[in-house]
Amino acid sequence: MTARRLVELLGLPLVALVLVAAVLGVQVAQGGGTYEPLRPADPCAERAVTSRADGIDGLTERIVLLGVDAAACRLGTSREALTLRLAQREDPTDAEVDALRAGLRDAVRRLGDDGDLPPASELADEALAAADLNRFVEAALRALPDSVVDGALDTEDVLLRAVDELDVRALLDDLDDPDALEAAVSAAVQQAVRDALLDRLRDLF
Amino acid sequence: MRRVVTALLVVTVALVLADSAVVTLALPEILLELDTTVGEVAWVLISFNLVLALVAVPTAWSLRVTSPRVASAVGIAVFAGASAWCAAAGTIEVLVAARCLQAVGGALALLGCLELLVASYGERRGVATWITAGVVGTGLGPVLGGLLTEAISWQAIFVVQVPFAVLAVPAALTVAAPREPPADRHRPAVRANLTLAVLSAALVAASFLLVLLLVEGWRRSPATAAVTVSVVPLAALAARPLARALRTPPTVEVAVGCFLVAGGLVGLAVPPSAHLAWTVAPQVLVGLGLGMTVDRLTERALEQRLPRARHAAWTIGARHAGIVLGLALLTPVFTADLREAEAPAQEAVTALVIDAPLRPEDKVAVAEALGRQLQAERGQVPDLAPAFASLDLDPAERPAADDLERALDDQLERAATAAFRDSFLLGAGLALLAMLTVALPGRRRHP
Numbered sequence: 014m015t016a017r018r019l020v021e022l023l024g025l026p027l028v029a030l031v032l033v034a035a036v037l038g039v040q041v042a043q044g045g046g047t048y049e050p051l052r053p054a055d056p057c058a059e060r061a062v063t064s065r066a067d068g069i070d071g072l073t074e075r076i077v078l079l080g081v082d083a084a085a086c087r088l089g090t091s092r093e094a095l096t097l098r099l100a101q102r103e104d105p106t107d108a109e110v111d112a113l114r115a116g117l118r119d120a121v122r123r124l125g126d127d128g129d130l131p132p133a134s135e136l137a138d139e140a141l142a143a144a145d146l147n148r149f150v151e152a153a154l155r156a157l158p159d160s161v162v163d164g165a166l167d168t169e170d171v172l173l174r175a176v177d178e179l180d181v182r183a184l185l186d187d188l189d190d191p192d193a194l195e196a197a198v199s200a201a202v203q204q205a206v207r208d209a210l211l212d213r214l215r216d217l218f
Numbered sequence: 219m220r221r222v223v224t225a226l227l228v229v230t231v232a233l234v235l236a237d238s239a240v241v242t243l244a245l246p247e248i249l250l251e252l253d254t255t256v257g258e259v260a261w262v263l264i265s266f267n268l269v270l271a272l273v274a275v276p277t278a279w280s281l282r283v284t285s286p287r288v289a290s291a292v293g294i295a296v297f298a299g300a301s302a303w304c305a306a307a308g309t310i311e312v313l314v315a316a317r318c319l320q321a322v323g324g325a326l327a328l329l330g331c332l333e334l335l336v337a338s339y340g341e342r343r344g345v346a347t348w349i350t351a352g353v354v355g356t357g358l359g360p361v362l363g364g365l366l367t368e369a370i371s372w373q374a375i376f377v378v379q380v381p382f383a384v385l386a387v388p389a390a391l392t393v394a395a396p397r398e399p400p401a402d403r404h405r406p407a408v409r410a411n412l413t414l415a416v417l418s419a420a421l422v423a424a425s426f427l428l429v430l431l432l433v434e435g436w437r438r439s440p441a442t443a444a445v446t447v448s449v450v451p452l453a454a455l456a457a458r459p460l461a462r463a464l465r466t467p468p469t470v471e472v473a474v475g476c477f478l479v480a481g482g483l484v485g486l487a488v489p490p491s492a493h494l495a496w497t498v499a500p501q502v503l504v505g506l507g508l509g510m511t512v513d514r515l516t517e518r519a520l521e522q523r524l525p526r527a528r529h530a531a532w533t534i535g536a537r538h539a540g541i542v543l544g545l546a547l548l549t550p551v552f553t554a555d556l557r558e559a560e561a562p563a564q565e566a567v568t569a570l571v572i573d574a575p576l577r578p579e580d581k582v583a584v585a586e587a588l589g590r591q592l593q594a595e596r597g598q599v600p601d602l603a604p605a606f607a608s609l610d611l612d613p614a615e616r617p618a619a620d621d622l623e624r625a626l627d628d629q630l631e632r633a634a635t636a637a638f639r640d641s642f643l644l645g646a647g648l649a650l651l652a653m654l655t656v657a658l659p660g661r662r663r664h665p
Contacts (some may be wrong), residue, residue: 024464029474032506033481036499037488045488045496050633064576074578087323089257093565096572100589173517189586 053091057081058129068139072131073198076172085107099185110181125169133166134159140202154156165213166206174205197207219392224338224347225512226389227331229382230294231348232355234324234660236362236381237268238541243364243440244316244372246463250374254310256553263426264545265314269321270540277325277532285397286333286527296624298383305376307341326533328352329527330390336526337395342631345520348530357508364444376603404523409655414515417476417652422487422548423483423645424450424504428497429639430552435599435634436492446501461510468514471654475510476653480504480646487642492631507649510538526543544648552641556634563633564592567626574622580615586623597635602626 037045054060062078064071085095088108099105099113124130136158141151178201187193240264243246249259299318306315336344366374425447432443461471485500516533519590523529571585584606591605606623 021465021467022470025461025466025470025474028460028464029478029481029506032503033478033484034501036481036485039499040485040488040490040496043489043490045485048492048632049636050562050629051569052562053569054567065575070578071343077570091565091569092572094561096568097564100585148416169334190577190584191582 042169051095054090056085056090056095069136072124072136075124075129076117078122079120080117081114082116083119084112087112087115100188105182107187110185113181113185114176114179117179118173121169121172121176130168130172132163133168133171134162136168137162140199140206166209171202171205171209173206178204189212220308220487222336223389223392224381226333226386227290227334228347228351230297230327230386230390231331231351232298232358233356233379233382234328236359237324238270238356238359238538239263239425240359240363240375241372242426243433243443244367244375245514246433247372247440248310252308252313253512254463256312258310260545261314261472261548262310262317263472264542266317266321266324266595267541269318269544270325271535273322273325274329274414274531274534274538277322278525278528280326280327281329281527282334282397286330286337286395287390287393290327290330290334291387293323293328293330294321294383294386294390296323297327297355298387299323299377299379301379301505303385305373313430317525318402325407328443330590332530333395333527334390334393337393346374346379346527349516349520352507353454353513354451354515355429356512357505358448360429361444361448361451364429364440364447368441368444378601379544386549394448395606400516403525403528404531407521408512410515410519411532413472413652413655414519414533415536415540416612416648417479417511417515417664418537419547419592420476420479420652421504421508421542421643422507422541422544423485423642423648424479425450426499426545427548427552427641427645428486428501429633430623431486431638432497436494436631437599437601437636439495442494446497448616449498449501450505452506454509455500457506458513460506468518471510472514473653475514476649476656478507478510480507480649482507483642483646483649487639487646489635490585492628492635511657525565527557544645545650548641548644551644552638553639559633559637562636566629566633570622570625570629574617575618576622577612580609580619583609583611588626595608599630602630620627622650 040046060079060082062075064074064078066074079163082092082097088095090098095109099109105113122128138155141154146154176200180197184194184197187197245259245262248254248262291568296479297320297358300316303316304313304320307316331510332345335348338344339347347467363375366372366378400598429443429447431441433437438446439575457475461474467473482500482503482505486497487501489496518538519533520526520529567588571581574581574584576584585601587605588602591600591602595601602623606619609619611619
């Protein structure tokens with residue numbers, strides 16, 4: 014076979030091979046083939062959560078974010094899949110409700126262990142403003158020194174009690190109603206504070 | 219005068235074959251305007267190709283008893299009338315019926331014009347002109363359709379065909395062409411037609427799927443998509459000079475063309491982002507492949523075979539049966555993949571909203587607005603802009619919301635791109651199968 018015949022037979026195939034290899038090589042090197050949607054992170058892996066909000070709102074957001082992670086881990090699903098399921102379905106299953114409550118408790122404990130829970134006195138003003146109390150009672154409570162508040166109320170204990178008080182199923186029903194949500198959380202926190210104070214008094218006597 | 223007549227015949231051939239894919243970019247608009255379903259609107263495309271594939275060979279038989287100029291004139295007139303009917307269609311059923319009639323008229327017009335062009339230019343140049351007009355029409359169809367849809371409306375695609383066709387009717391009647399002798403003299407070129415059919419199925423991925431990815435997946439306008447897919451016909455023009463410069467034998471040229479189409483489709487399956495620039499190089503590969511294959515294979519199927527019209531009909535049948543095969547194979551794959559892509563896309567969107575640096579109440583507002591938008595656009599890749607525009611946010615939160623909107627759009631583009639991947643790879647597989655039909659050893663002829 015002459016060199017000229019060889020060029021005629023192999024010239025175009027070689028040019029084509031080089032062109033295809035070059036195009037695919039550049040695309041793969043630039044991330045082609047991995048251009049896919051974000052994969053959900055492992056909910057069982059520890060994740061740092063932050064909030065743009067301060068005070069009780071910020072604390073609540075962090076507890077909810079960590080709580081949903083922990084609940085998803087318990088249910089063997091992703092945080093995103095669980096969130097979508099809870100947001101889209103009318104009636105969550107008992108397993109989901111139980112996992113969510115347990116997840117919220119895990120979240121409170123984790124924040125407590127990490128030293129990320131503020132003392133009760135830091136949250137007291139905001140909690141009193143949100144609570145529907147008699148003006149004189151509210152003024153009296155505001156007059157208490159921080160050390161007394163912090164001595165009487167342990168934030169982690171109050172939050173764990175509040176999680177137990179929460180009607181998680183009703184809360185999920187009210188996801189699209191911020192006022193109802195706030196009222197439900199506030200009621201649970203007030204009840205938790207009352208229970209914590211009563212238990213503290215019982216311990217004193 | 220002769221030049222005007224032949225030019226009109228060439229335009230007619232290009233128009234009929236452009237109609238194969240001309241409506242691709244108009245399908246979303248037709249879907250909305252005729253209030254139909256995705257499955258039904260696909261028949262606007264399928265019906266034309268299916269009927270053309272089915273009636274091409276029987277139409278060639280009818281040319282034995284009719285003069286080519288009369289057949290051409292009748293075919294072009296039916297095609298023009300059916301085009302006008304398409305433009306006036308008020309329901310999907312009427313549009314599909316009109317498209318079927320368009321294909322019947324188109325088949326008669328295509329085969330009649332072939333005879334008239336041969337009568338005008340002689341065998342070799344007439345056939346070459348007919349083939350080139352068809353390839354140009356097929357390549358430019360989606361581009362013209364997209365531009366007309368964006369500039370005017372989907373009806374304009376059909377309306378603009380009518381005056382050309384109306385002028386071509388008297389033009390056809392002026393050409394004296396002899397009726398072909400009735401005897402069967404050559405058998406159809408099975409291998410060339412088979413390669414043409416399989417390759418046409420593969421090319422559906424480059425025309426139909428790419429257009430859908432651009433318009434539906436990446437939410438580009440029909441005009442932008444039309445300009446983007448014009449890379450394929452432009453690159454096809456460079457194919458023949460390249461093959462000529464290297465003096466490549468025709469069989470090698472066709473095999474290489476199939477390989478280039480396969481390579482281009484793999485490239486379209488793995489873009490590194492949804493930037494339009496990433497579709498250019500793969501489309502150049504597809505265009506080069508198209509330019510090395512379709513006209514070569516059609517030439518080979520027609521080469522010195524008589525009756526000419528019947529062999530031309532086999533090539534038309536093979537190409538359009540291939541397109542229908544491609545649509546039948548690729549459509550269920552990408553629709554299923556699009557459905558499957560919904561869950562990962564929703565999860566990605568959820569993750570970004572949950573982790574967004576927004577205040578909790580703003581996150582809830584964003585989630586509610588997105589939920590409403592997703593509900594309104596169920597089954598389609600959603601446009602998130604209205605959801606974000608409806609939000610009443612603190613101006614300080616706007617930059618974070620804008621960042622979130624961009625990130626969510628990116629996730630949706632990622633999901634849509636990933637959903638089309640398997641279909642493009644299937645198209646590449648079909649192109650490699652077409653290459654195999656070229657490369658396999660032929661039947662030995664005994665002396």
